[in-house]
Amino acid sequence: MNIKKAINERFSCRGYKSKRISDKDLNKILEAGINAPNAGNLQAWRFVVVNKEDVKEKITKASLDQRWMMQAPLFVVVCSDLKKLKTYYPDKFKLYAIQDTSIAAENMMLMAFSLNIKSCFISAFDDNAVKRILRLPDDIEAYAIITLGYSDEKKSSKRNSLNYSLKFNSF
Structure with a gap:
């Protein structure tokens, strides 16, 4: 894969x-997630694959009812085990949960891209509803939803120049 x-x-x-995503490709995507850098190598992420239509429908409704989501053959809900992180990082466990799940999600989306599978990162969802729908244990929180599937869609987003975002040594 050309990372650039x-x-x-x-x-x-x-x-x-x-079109269905093969188990082989899905496993490659999920493996990319578990190979992400993470706080203390605790690997506190948990992934829930959602491929049943009725569960996808409920997750979609909990995600501001973004109807386009239903077109994707599956979702990966990226979660974190807060109890595990809190044991080692009592003051920063929530921050590390966000960071770890975000990095894992990006790894999965890049791997998906390399397999010609498209994705979308979704953070706009009712976390309590998703927790209830997926029957997540008390210490497991959902931080992102990734839609995955094949598409002919091609887009490019205008990005700010590096100079806009970059500072050296101080702001």
């Missing part, structure tokens, strides 16, 4: 074909 191409060309896809 994946980083520069990956986009938030909102139009999918009904």
Whole structure:
């Protein structure tokens, strides 16, 4: 995989074909997630694959009812085990949960791109509803939802120049 191409060309896809993602490709995507850097190598992330239509429908409704989500053959809900993180990082466990799940999600989306599978990172959802729908244990929290699927959609987003975001030694 050309990592520069994946980083520069990956986009938030909102139009999918009904083509199923193979178990082999899904496993590659999930393996990329568990190989992400994380706080203290605790690997506190948990992934819930959602591929049943009725569960997808409930998750979609809990995600501001973004109807386009239903086109994706599956979702990966990226969660974190807060109890595990809190044991080692009592003051920063929530921050580390956000960071760890975000990095894992990006790894999965880049791997998906390398397999010609499109994705979208979703953070706009009712976390309590998702927790209830997926029957997540008390210490497991959902931080992101990734839609995955095949698409002919091609987009590019205008990005600010590096100079806009970059400062050296101080702001």
